[in-house]
Amino acid sequence: DTAVSQTPKYLVTxxxxxxxxxxxxxxxxxxxxxxxxxxKKFLKIMFSYNNKELIINETVPNRFSxxxxxxxxxxxxxxxLELGDSAVYFCASSQLTGGGNTIYFGEGSWLTVx
Amino acid sequence: xxxxxxAQTEISVVEKEDVTxxxxxxxxxxxxxxxxYKQPPSGELVFLIRRNSFDEQNEISGRYSWNFQKSTSxxxxxxxxSQVVDSAVYFCALISNSGYALNFGKGTSLLVTx
Numbered sequence: 506d507t508a509v510s511q512t513p514k515y516l517v518t519x520x521x522x523x524x525x526x527x528x529x530x531x532x533x534x535x536x537x538x539x540x541x542x543x544x545k546k547f548l549k550i551m552f553s554y555n556n557k558e559l560i561i562n563e564t565v566p567n568r569f570s571x572x573x574x575x576x577x578x579x580x581x582x583x584x585x586l587e588l589g590d591s592a593v594y595f596c597a598s599s600q601l602t603g604g605g606n607t608i609y610f611g612e613g614s615w616l617t618v619x
Numbered sequence: 620x621x622x623x624x625x626a627q628t629e630i631s632v633v634e635k636e637d638v639t640x641x642x643x644x645x646x647x648x649x650x651x652x653x654x655x656y657k658q659p660p661s662g663e664l665v666f667l668i669r670r671n672s673f674d675e676q677n678e679i680s681g682r683y684s685w686n687f688q689k690s691t692s693x694x695x696x697x698x699x700x701s702q703v704v705d706s707a708v709y710f711c712a713l714i715s716n717s718g719y720a721l722n723f724g725k726g727t728s729l730l731v732t733x
Contacts (some may be wrong), residue, residue: 513681514657538720540720545725546658546725546726547723547725548664548710548712548723548728549720550719550720550721553719553720560719561719561720572667584679592732593662595664597645597664599701600710602719603714603716603717604650604651604652604714604716604717604718604721605652605671605716607654607666607669607696608654608666608721609666610663610664610665610666611663611665612662613662613663615662
């Protein structure tokens with residue numbers, strides 16, 4: 506059973522479209538994250554939710570909107586997609602917020618905007 | 620501010636060689652955690668180890684070992700008798716005890732050839 510699962514794994518879409526990436530974790534964790542990996546492989550936090558409440562919202566365009574219907578799910582919706590949004594998006598989770606908790610990642614969603 | 624530096628961008632070794640991946644970090648926090656993750660060609664991020672700032676004992680797990688030295692702010696990763704399956708990008712990351720997200724280094728791409 507996959508601990509952190511995200512769908513779709515691959516997504517190719519045109520500029521201007523709206524798309525969503527779904528994420529679910531079955532680890533019973535309270536905290537979930539979205540990280541972005543750019544073309545140079547650099548990983549950076551986008552959002553963090555703890556028990557459905559937003560904790561971190563890094564300097565991400567308003568076109569990106571996370572939604573957490575419950576603590577096991579954290580979906581990422583992107584409006585008006587731009588070429589620069591092409592990246593790998595990783596969902597992750599940890600038991601609690603804070604450094605003492607290991608963060609487990611999903612398999613990534615490869616988004617290509619054409 | 621926190622920072623993780625992985626100065627080695629790419630390393631290439633021949634199978635069975637030992638290889639050390641360097642990680643140097645900066646933080647003003649006294650309590651923090653260091654991580655290593657592996658990203659194989661298939662793309663997922665695999666957790667390898669977490670170490671807290673109060674535990675400087677070296678750790679060995681099979682062919683993998685980690686050397687944590689607070690005096691030099693380093694958390695180096697050694698693979699003994701490397702194998703082709705070790706080929707991956709390896710990321711070092713840091714989070715403070717009160718932090719909300721991992722700060723990643725830029726990664727080291729390791730290629731192990733037969």
